[in-house]
Amino acid sequence: DAGVIQSPRHEVTEMGQEVTLRCKPISGHNSLFWYRQTMMRGLELLIYFNNNVPIDDSGMPEDRFSAKMPNASFSTLKIQPSEPRDSAVYFCASSWTSAVELFFGEGSRLTVL
Amino acid sequence: QKEVEQNSGPLSVPEGAIASLNCTYSDRGSQSFFWYRQYSGKSPELIMSIYSNGDKEDGRFTAQLNKASQYVSLLIRDSQPSDSATYLCAVLGFKAAGNKLTFGGGTRVLVKP
Numbered sequence: 001d002a003g004v005i006q007s008p009r010h011e012v013t014e015m016g017q018e019v020t021l022r023c024k025p026i027s028g029h030n031s032l033f034w035y036r037q038t039m040m041r042g043l044e045l046l047i048y049f050n051n052n053v054p055i056d057d058s059g060m061p062e063d064r065f066s067a068k069m070p071n072a073s074f075s076t077l078k079i080q081p082s083e084p085r086d087s088a089v090y091f092c093a094s095s096w097t098s099a100v101e102l103f104f105g106e107g108s109r110l111t112v113l
Numbered sequence: 114q115k116e117v118e119q120n121s122g123p124l125s126v127p128e129g130a131i132a133s134l135n136c137t138y139s140d141r142g143s144q145s146f147f148w149y150r151q152y153s154g155k156s157p158e159l160i161m162s163i164y165s166n167g168d169k170e171d172g173r174f175t176a177q178l179n180k181a182s183q184y185v186s187l188l189i190r191d192s193q194p195s196d197s198a199t200y201l202c203a204v205l206g207f208k209a210a211g212n213k214l215t216f217g218g219g220t221r222v223l224v225k226p
Contacts, residue, residue: 033214042218043157043201056213091156101147102214104156 002026004105006092012111018080021108024073025094033093033102034067034077043091049075050097082112116140117204119217126224132189134220136202139183145205146178146185151219152198160200161187192224 005024013019025032033048047057049069057067064083069075079086089109093102117138126132138146145164149157163169163176163185175188185204189196202217 035216043216045213045215048213101159101162102157104158106156 004092004094004103006090006105006108008108009106010109010111012113013082014113015083016081017112018078019082019086019110019112021077021090021092021110023075023077023092023105025075025092026103027073029094029096029103030072031095031097032069032075033095034075035091035093035104036088037091037107038088046077046090079110082110084112086110087112115217116206116215117202117217119200119202119220121218122221122223124220124222126189126192126222128192128194128224128226130192132192132196132222132224134187134189134200134202134222136185136187136204136217137183138185138202138204138215140204140206141180141183143204143206146176147203147205147214148174148176148185148187149201149203149216150198151201157201157216189222192222194224194226197222197224 007022030051034046035043037043046059047067052069067077089107091104091107093104095102119136148161150160151157161176163178169176173190177186199219199221201219203214206213
């Protein structure tokens, strides 16, 4: 079975540019999570969806960040405009519900110059 | 105070010895606890879950939970070089906005042959 699929795996962009990260969860999972990982702050929950509905976006840093889940098989995390401090690895994860094992994608490593 | 705290390490362990990792959490209402392993450059993967006080064993891994003291631990017996990784403690809190899985900063474990 295919796991959680994220794209792009690596993104290098310049400050001020728009960045869109994509995620395809495991088929049948109804919860989807976006995490950000940095050395300084560790793994932080940005937002999670249950049945395509955003449940908790309190971790979204600021208005520059937005996330959508138009259907059960696709989600995007957008940063506009990007800043150097957004440089991190962004992980998407999915699960059957929000209370059980999370399956992580391989991550998208973002570098903002 | 961080919601989930771990010693960042590195915890250096000789091959064949027991590695002991600790984690404390602040939300007394938390009910579910997880240990994830993350190899360098890879995504986290679940290795243990524990929901009630006491010990839970799975192969060479034992998770221990003490809700009264608000700590979770992980023991790795007969440590192998392949156990060298960062171990993330995760705690599930039940909020009005929805369940939220919060990760600690991770403990880096180095198993030396």
